[in-house]
Amino acid sequence: MTPLQTDIVVIGAGLTGLTTAHYLNKAGKNFLVIDRNPFVGGAIQTASEEGFTFEKGPSTGVMSNETVGELFEDLKDICTLERAADTVNKRYVLKDGRWEALPSGLMGGITTPLFTLYDKFRILGEPFRKAGTNPNETLAELVKRRMGNSFLDYAIDPFIIGVYAGDPAYLVPRFALPKLYNLEQKYGSFIGGAIKMGREKAKTQPKPKKKESNRIFSVEGGLTNFMKALQQSAGADKFILGINNLTITPENGHYTVKGINFQGEEISIHAKQAITTVGAHELEMMLPFVEKTTLDKITNLLYAKVVQVSLGFKQWNGFELDAFGGLISFKEKRDILGVLFPSAFLKNRAPEGGAMLSVFMGGVRRPEIHGLSDEAILQYVKKEMCSIMGLKSFNPDLVRIFRYREAIPQYGADCEARFAAVEALEKQYSGLYIGGNLRNGIGMADRILQGKNLAEGVK
Ligand SMILES: Cc1cc2nc3c(=O)[nH]c(=O)nc-3n(C[C@H](O)[C@H](O)[C@H](O)COP(=O)(O)OP(=O)(O)OC[C@H]3O[C@@H](n4cnc5c(N)ncnc54)[C@H](O)[C@@H]3O)c2cc1C
Numbered sequence: 225m226t227p228l229q230t231d232i233v234v235i236g237a238g239l240t241g242l243t244t245a246h247y248l249n250k251a252g253k254n255f256l257v258i259d260r261n262p263f264v265g266g267a268i269q270t271a272s273e274e275g276f277t278f279e280k281g282p283s284t285g286v287m288s289n290e291t292v293g294e295l296f297e298d299l300k301d302i303c304t305l306e307r308a309a310d311t312v313n314k315r316y317v318l319k320d321g322r323w324e325a326l327p328s329g330l331m332g333g334i335t336t337p338l339f340t341l342y343d344k345f346r347i348l349g350e351p352f353r354k355a356g357t358n359p360n361e362t363l364a365e366l367v368k369r370r371m372g373n374s375f376l377d378y379a380i381d382p383f384i385i386g387v388y389a390g391d392p393a394y395l396v397p398r399f400a401l402p403k404l405y406n407l408e409q410k411y412g413s414f415i416g417g418a419i420k421m422g423r424e425k426a427k428t429q430p431k432p433k434k435k436e437s438n439r440i441f442s443v444e445g446g447l448t449n450f451m452k453a454l455q456q457s458a459g460a461d462k463f464i465l466g467i468n469n470l471t472i473t474p475e476n477g478h479y480t481v482k483g484i485n486f487q488g489e490e491i492s493i494h495a496k497q498a499i500t501t502v503g504a505h506e507l508e509m510m511l512p513f514v515e516k517t518t519l520d521k522i523t524n525l526l527y528a529k530v531v532q533v534s535l536g537f538k539q540w541n542g543f544e545l546d547a548f549g550g551l552i553s554f555k556e557k558r559d560i561l562g563v564l565f566p567s568a569f570l571k572n573r574a575p576e577g578g579a580m581l582s583v584f585m586g587g588v589r590r591p592e593i594h595g596l597s598d599e600a601i602l603q604y605v606k607k608e609m610c611s612i613m614g615l616k617s618f619n620p621d622l623v624r625i626f627r628y629r630e631a632i633p634q635y636g637a638d639c640e641a642r643f644a645a646v647e648a649l650e651k652q653y654s655g656l657y658i659g660g661n662l663r664n665g666i667g668m669a670d671r672i673l674q675g676k677n678l679a680e681g682v683k
Contacts, residue, residue, distance in 0.1 A: 238266020
């Protein structure tokens with residue numbers, strides 16, 4: 225078969241690859257996008273069944289950088305951004321089997337039972353504690369040093385479970401939470417730093433008309449509509465889907481991408497540049513020309529295994545769903561990581577009077593849950609839902625279980641070597657760009673920003 229010719233080939237049509245494609249198209253570039261799946265969106269997939277609309281993977285993003293708003297502005301005629309209702313600002317954390325609202329102000333901070341009295345007093349001294357000097361200090365060590373054990377257990381641990389399905393004793397803030405790390409390094413304190421940064425911003429930047437930063441977003445009808453809109457804006461004819469056994473090989477100043485389509489035929493593409501947006505674990509097969517010692521530094525990235533259980537109730541008779549959801553510290557020794565309440569803050573997710581919930585399980589500290597049977601997973605869900613969600617009996621009208629073996633990358637101390645290996649590889653092989661969630665952040669906003677930067681970075 226004659227190879228297809230293009231300037232740029234993008235591997236992966238998840239959020240990162242689709243955003244890259246959108247910006248490549250905007251810049252008038254000649255490109256193709258290839259994916260193993262017969263559909264676009266990667267981890268982002270919405271389903272609508274029996275009156276419920278639910279996400280199989282990511283449920284919401286945070287508008288944590290300006291590119292997110294800019295992208296939605298580009299897509300405004302073909303998809304409608306949905307800003308979450310204000311309910312989303314309330315979050316619960318489980319302590320001793322009871323949901324407690326995470327405090328947002330000073331009064332709440334003083335009265336909350338989540339933190340010990342000792343730590344509440346100790347926090348007053350936070351601005352005066354010395355900045356850390358170990359660049360590979362873990363998040364757990366950092367928080368214990370600056371704020372105390374109860375903040376680690378009942379604020380940071382649930383937060384990290386919600387974002388990374390991770391373990392604060394593994395994650396290194398320099399890579400996993402760079403904004404937090406920089407607050408301490410630049411200003412010497414989280415509290416003092418946040419205040420000073422706010423003042424500096426107010427001086428140097430015009431006040432936004434409406435506070436958009438850090439707003440929680442989805443898309444009307446579900447995030448799949450966002451993925452389809454990106455595909456449409458990039459040009460549907462640019463996508464070659466359902467391609468397996470994909471390899472990239474440098475040859476005479478270009479890259480040859482080979483794979484097998486659903487009919488079992490080989491496809492071959494010649495491109496001047498190749499951009500990968502797949503997970504680290506995919507690169508060993510995809511880049512057979514790279515030395516194993518270099519590749520190992522990239523592919524050894526730990527991913528959290530996650531199980532997501534979508535539960536639909538036509539009539540909700542449990543705990544009042546007046547929040548984003550509830551997260552559970554590992555210390556509570558529960559069999560679920562948390563529950564999100566999407567129907568409490570997004571439109572049309574459940575029938576009137578009903579509820580759509582998303583239960584998360586597994587994570588880096590309970591990886592075995594991923595391998596359990598559906599029956600065993602549901603036993604755990606049933607037990608926990610009756611215990612903490614105020615349900616007398618467990619009779620959901622809809623149950624769907626989704627398993628992710630490589631869900632969320634864990635940015636630990638090995639990041640430094642990984643990033644150096646990626647940079648060295650890109651330098652050695654001109655025109656090869658390694659994107660994806662192995663660097664530049666894990667959230668939807670990070671993926672969007674990386675996609676834009678990848679598109680702008682190609683020559
Ligand atoms: C269960 C789950 C829940 C999450 N929840 C949230 C959330 O609520 N908020 C948030 O901000 N972030 C969340 N994330 C993180 C992040 O936003 C998503 O993972 C994001 O959608 C990742 O986009 P991506 O394009 O980088 O990767 P992916 O979506 O994984 O896309 C990669 C694409 O590459 C393709 N591919 C992989 N290997 C190959 C190969 N060998 N050949 C060809 N194609 C290949 C895949 O088919 C896929 O389409 C969640 C992630 C998971 C897994």
